[in-house]
Amino acid sequence: GAGVSQSPSNKVTEKGKDVELRCDPISGHTALYWYRQSLGQGLEFLIYFQGNSAPDKSGLPSDRFSAERTGGSVSTLTIQRTQQEDSAVYLCASSLGASGGVNQETQYFGPGTRLLVL
């Protein structure tokens, strides 16, 4: 049984370039979440999807950040015109649902994408 996978595992880019981070959730999980974890910091919520729609995108730090999900499965987080402060680990998680009790809501995390903006 595959868990949540993310790609690439590491990404080094130049300031000003665009990057795309991919998340493959666990099959059958309808909810998908993106988080950011800066060095020595806690997890910061970015956005979550229920199916293909994003009921809560309040954590996206600026309009350079966007995410989409297609087919209720794969999600892509895009950062445009990257800045050095975007350097962080970007974690994706999925759950059976976003509500309905603890078993439905338990989030399973991927290994993360380590982004370094030079």
Added chain:
Amino acid sequence: KNQVEQSPQSLIILEGKNCTLQCNYTVSPFSNLRWYKQDTGRGPVSLTIMTFSENTKSNGRYTATLDADTKQSSLHITASQLSDSASYICVVRGNQGGKLIFGQGTELSVKP
């Protein structure tokens, strides 16, 4: 503002010893509280989940307690092992949809 505060920030203990990590929260209304373990370079893994009606939940050598009145939770690790070295994150979910509120984590280091 909803907050989840963890203490201590970091902790070093000797192998075989017990330790207790603390989590205080102000999230209201409260739905459930989770403890995650995050190994270096890995994503977090769920250890325990408790709703407001549960006072304690165990998972092997990990025991979590919850006092919903005082909004405090603790994670007790018994007979620590080197593999327990990790960041332990307290996460609280309010009754507001899918967003979870994460604490900063406690960095535990178990030394031989």
